[in-house]
Amino acid sequence: MKRRDYLKKRDTFLRQDKVFWGIYLVCFFALLFGNIPFAAKVPKSWNTTYVVVLLIFLVGNAVITAWVGRRRMQQSGLVCKSCKKTLLGMPGNLAVTTGVCCHCGKEAFDHE
Ligand SMILES: [Zn+2]
Numbered sequence: 641m642k643r644r645d646y647l648k649k650r651d652t653f654l655r656q657d658k659v660f661w662g663i664y665l666v667c668f669f670a671l672l673f674g675n676i677p678f679a680a681k682v683p684k685s686w687n688t689t690y691v692v693v694l695l696i697f698l699v700g701n702a703v704i705t706a707w708v709g710r711r712r713m714q715q716s717g718l719v720c721k722s723c724k725k726t727l728l729g730m731p732g733n734l735a736v737t738t739g740v741c742c743h744c745g746k747e748a749f750d751h752e
Pocket residue numbers: 720721722723724725741742743744745746748
């Protein structure tokens with residue numbers, strides 16, 4: 641992949657990523673705050689169960705968020721041509737600036 645192709649692909653990915661996570665966060669907080677009226681109606685004998693389910697929901701969300709984020713980055717195709725590691729964020733910026741992959745030290749892109 642050439643550097644200019646990488647930049648186009650990265651811009652598209654970041655735009656789609658922003659929309660995806662925006663929708664995800666809206667759904668997450670809708671579920672979270674949607675529990676507030678429901679929580680007041682939970683019988684006292686179910687309080688412990690309710691808290692445990694809520695904690696599982698929060699921890700599960702963190703695990704799912706990390707997994708989905710990593711999977712989206714891998715599927716983006718924004719990788720070094722030599723070592724195939726992801727070039728997003730700081731590694732991507734370094735590769736664009738220097739032309740060298742910070743993971744393996746070899747050329748990150750094909751020649752123009
Ligand atoms: Zn590399």
